[in-house]
Amino acid sequence: MTFPVVGMVGGGQLARMTHEAGIPLGIKFKLLSDTPQDSAAQVVSDVVIGDHRDLDTLRAFARGCDVITFDHEHVPTEHLRALEADGIPVRPGPDALVHAQDKGVMRAKLTEIGAPCPRHRIVTDPADVTAFADEGDGYPVILKTVRGGYDGKGVWFVRSEADAHDPFRAGVPVLAEEKVDFVRELAANIVRSPHGQAVAYPVVESQQVDGVCDTVIAPAPGLAADLSGEAQQLAIRIAVELDVIGHLAVELFETRDGRILVNELAMRPHNSGHWTQDGAITSQFANHLRAVLDLPLGDPRPRSTWTVMCNVLGGDYPDMYKPYLHVMARDPQAGIHMYGKDVKPGRKVGHVNTYGDDLDEVLDRARHAAGYLRGTITE
Amino acid sequence: MTFPVVGMVGGGQLARMTHEAGIPLGIKFKLLSDTPQDSAAQVVSDVVIGDHRDLDTLRAFARGCDVITFDHEHVPTEHLRALEADGIPVRPGPDALVHAQDKGVMRAKLTEIGAPCPRHRIVTDPADVTAFADEGDGYPVILKTVRGGYDGKGVWFVRSEADAHDPFRAGVPVLAEEKVDFVRELAANIVRSPHGQAVAYPVVESQQVDGVCDTVIAPAPGLAADLSGEAQQLAIRIAVELDVIGHLAVELFETRDGRILVNELAMRPHNSGHWTQDGAITSQFANHLRAVLDLPLGDPRPRSTWTVMCNVLGGDYPDMYKPYLHVMARDPQAGIHMYGKDVKPGRKVGHVNTYGDDLDEVLDRARHAAGYLRGTITE
Numbered sequence: 165m166t167f168p169v170v171g172m173v174g175g176g177q178l179a180r181m182t183h184e185a186g187i188p189l190g191i192k193f194k195l196l197s198d199t200p201q202d203s204a205a206q207v208v209s210d211v212v213i214g215d216h217r218d219l220d221t222l223r224a225f226a227r228g229c230d231v232i233t234f235d236h237e238h239v240p241t242e243h244l245r246a247l248e249a250d251g252i253p254v255r256p257g258p259d260a261l262v263h264a265q266d267k268g269v270m271r272a273k274l275t276e277i278g279a280p281c282p283r284h285r286i287v288t289d290p291a292d293v294t295a296f297a298d299e300g301d302g303y304p305v306i307l308k309t310v311r312g313g314y315d316g317k318g319v320w321f322v323r324s325e326a327d328a329h330d331p332f333r334a335g336v337p338v339l340a341e342e343k344v345d346f347v348r349e350l351a352a353n354i355v356r357s358p359h360g361q362a363v364a365y366p367v368v369e370s371q372q373v374d375g376v377c378d379t380v381i382a383p384a385p386g387l388a389a390d391l392s393g394e395a396q397q398l399a400i401r402i403a404v405e406l407d408v409i410g411h412l413a414v415e416l417f418e419t420r421d422g423r424i425l426v427n428e429l430a431m432r433p434h435n436s437g438h439w440t441q442d443g444a445i446t447s448q449f450a451n452h453l454r455a456v457l458d459l460p461l462g463d464p465r466p467r468s469t470w471t472v473m474c475n476v477l478g479g480d481y482p483d484m485y486k487p488y489l490h491v492m493a494r495d496p497q498a499g500i501h502m503y504g505k506d507v508k509p510g511r512k513v514g515h516v517n518t519y520g521d522d523l524d525e526v527l528d529r530a531r532h533a534a535g536y537l538r539g540t541i542t543e
Numbered sequence: 544m545t546f547p548v549v550g551m552v553g554g555g556q557l558a559r560m561t562h563e564a565g566i567p568l569g570i571k572f573k574l575l576s577d578t579p580q581d582s583a584a585q586v587v588s589d590v591v592i593g594d595h596r597d598l599d600t601l602r603a604f605a606r607g608c609d610v611i612t613f614d615h616e617h618v619p620t621e622h623l624r625a626l627e628a629d630g631i632p633v634r635p636g637p638d639a640l641v642h643a644q645d646k647g648v649m650r651a652k653l654t655e656i657g658a659p660c661p662r663h664r665i666v667t668d669p670a671d672v673t674a675f676a677d678e679g680d681g682y683p684v685i686l687k688t689v690r691g692g693y694d695g696k697g698v699w700f701v702r703s704e705a706d707a708h709d710p711f712r713a714g715v716p717v718l719a720e721e722k723v724d725f726v727r728e729l730a731a732n733i734v735r736s737p738h739g740q741a742v743a744y745p746v747v748e749s750q751q752v753d754g755v756c757d758t759v760i761a762p763a764p765g766l767a768a769d770l771s772g773e774a775q776q777l778a779i780r781i782a783v784e785l786d787v788i789g790h791l792a793v794e795l796f797e798t799r800d801g802r803i804l805v806n807e808l809a810m811r812p813h814n815s816g817h818w819t820q821d822g823a824i825t826s827q828f829a830n831h832l833r834a835v836l837d838l839p840l841g842d843p844r845p846r847s848t849w850t851v852m853c854n855v856l857g858g859d860y861p862d863m864y865k866p867y868l869h870v871m872a873r874d875p876q877a878g879i880h881m882y883g884k885d886v887k888p889g890r891k892v893g894h895v896n897t898y899g900d901d902l903d904e905v906l907d908r909a910r911h912a913a914g915y916l917r918g919t920i921t922e
Contacts, residue, residue, distance in 0.1 A: 190881025502569025
């Protein structure tokens with residue numbers, strides 16, 4: 165066997181950074197992207213421009229690929245099955261990926277395997293939401309469309325039945341979940357290969373602002389060793405039970421009474437793993453590629469005591485080049501990762517990784533760099 | 544100013560790894576490559592296929608680039624001057640680069656600025672070589688064609704006048720140098736930007752086999768602090784005097800009597816700096832890009848006590864995928880960097896970086912991985 169071809173569907177920053185990680189691996193990387201301006205399409209040599217929702221496009225793209233993997237969860241499940249029927253390895257496969265595509269399927273499966281979840285059920289209308297609330301401690305309740313949401317989209321924080329109408333307008337099934345009394349959010353990131361090898365990254369703390377990931381601290385400060393081990397084992401068990409291949413991010417709530425509950429699953433490199441580019445021996449992107457190719461996995465251990473990742477969101481100024489210069493001058497150790505995207509307010513356009521022995525200092529540096537790039541800090 | 548376009552001339556592995564380093568920087572990378580199969584052309588989106596010796600090709604390529612830089616030293620000096628006359632920043636510029644292109648010019652300039660060199664002069668025929676030998680301690684003498692050599696090519700180890708005929712056959716001027724009594728070879732790698740900032744990487748030990756770099760140890764074990772500082776200062780002084788922009792590798796001899804002498808100069812990312820990809824806070828490739836763009840430079844300090852790089856040369860087996868699998872399984876911490884090149888005996892097709900606190904162990908791991916990939920180790 166010679167060096168294989170990996171086909172990645174989706175031209176976002178995850179594909180961009182996966183290509184970056186694939187260059188030293190010597191593999192051939194092929195991209196299916198919506199437009200030539202997409203983040204990954206700017207940097208990949210072998211790009212097909214096309215619609216990932218069109219089966220003929222997917223089939224033509226998959227020809228000549230040794231394996232297909234994904235930058236996002238938006239390829240229709242039935243198309244993935246068709247590719248598998250054509251004999252193309254799809255990793256993660258449709259039977260796994262459906263759990264990251266459909267929150268209803270995910271909750272049902274996790275409950276079946278005994279993974280700890282918030283109280284939940286599919287609800288049919290606003291009156292049913294009130295019934296769900298009354299089955300527990302009452303309102304507030306979280307409503308989610310089972311498909312199509314990300315970064316806080318497709319999620320509603322509902323305080324009363326009068327608030328509960330919007331989620332039903334799209335005609336997509338709606339999942340109700342209790343509002344968990346959590347102290348913080350964690351993420352357990354693992355990578356699993358077809359031959360059954362799995363590696364677990366340190367469990368991280370993930371801080372959200374307005375439903376969007378803002379800061380990730382690796383490892384999660386002060387996390388009890390038993391809870392950390394429990395989270396890693398839970399993530400590996402989910403990967404095994406759902407037959408996930410590649411990177412799996414299990415987003416978790418740490419509750420006030422010391423338990424962990426599964427919030428979301430993502431079966432691809434994930435924002436909560438970006439710190440691994442500068443902070444771990446092997447990055448999530450390299451290990452995702454190694455996993456989908458069934459190569460032996462790389463060491464997931466951290467290289468520094470603390471690593472912090474802060475997302476760079478678009479601010480009011482469309483040109484980031486001057487603040488980028490400033491950040492480089494101010495912190496020559498910062499790992500700046502830009503996605504080549506046009507700046508729009510609130511859009512993720514990059515991230516900064518910092519690392520070191522003093523958490524406060526490492527946090528300050530990452531936050532300053534990200535804030536300066538966004539334009540919320542000007543000194 | 545928005546994010547700029549860097550044009551790199553030459554499609555080898557140095558361009559491949561520079562593109563890799565440019566992805567997180569968010570810059571646009573354009574490549575001029577001889578063929579679409581070249582190492583870098585396989586992974587870069589924006590590739591022009593053409594001959595770097597042709598001025599019209601260079602001019603067309605340079606249009607739309609904010610700066611031009613190089614994977615090799617083979618662009619004719621007069622073409623670089625023409626690009627500069629067109630208003631394209633060329634970094635390093637022709638007046639600097641000529642010292643890496645022409646060993647005669649290099650020796651004359653280094654002597655002028657008082658940089659320590661082996662005894663040397665241009666020789667005209669075999670009898671003149673004997674005259675040069677007699678001016679010192681006699682034969683052996685090193686002969687080099689002033690242009691076109693690399694990796695031991697264009698270099699002759701000459702024991703007598705009868706041996707001294709070959710170098711003159713090409714019709715290129717020939718430089719004679721004394722055979723230096725050295726204990727080892729070192730490299731001082733620095734990066735310098737147009738606004739005058741410079742950073743120095745730790746001085747490394749470079750071990751050659753048959754004239755080709757085999758192993759690099761960072762930092763050079765047991766190197767006296769004053770000699771290390773002298774080497775770094777010498778490299779920076781050369782960069783300033785020759786107005787080098789970007790990465791400068793100064794290959795050095797450490798003599799038995801505790802001096803350093805300049806062997807060669809390279810004005811681009813260099814094999815002796817590959818260890819920085821896994822071993823330094825900022826890699827030579829990222830800093831080369833930052834320098835040619837006049838961005839603030841990144842921190843050059845090491846991240847581990849020891850980092851070792853071993854080149855992977857082609858062996859007798861054309862398919863490296865199976866040994867590559869084995870190496871990944873045996874050493875999950877190894878940083879494997881493949882160039883996407885066809886395997887030919889003796890050809891550089893990749894390198895392996897290892898790091899840690901115990902030099903013997905780090906050396907063993909790198910040597911085993913490289914030897915296994917080549918096929919010289921089979922267990």
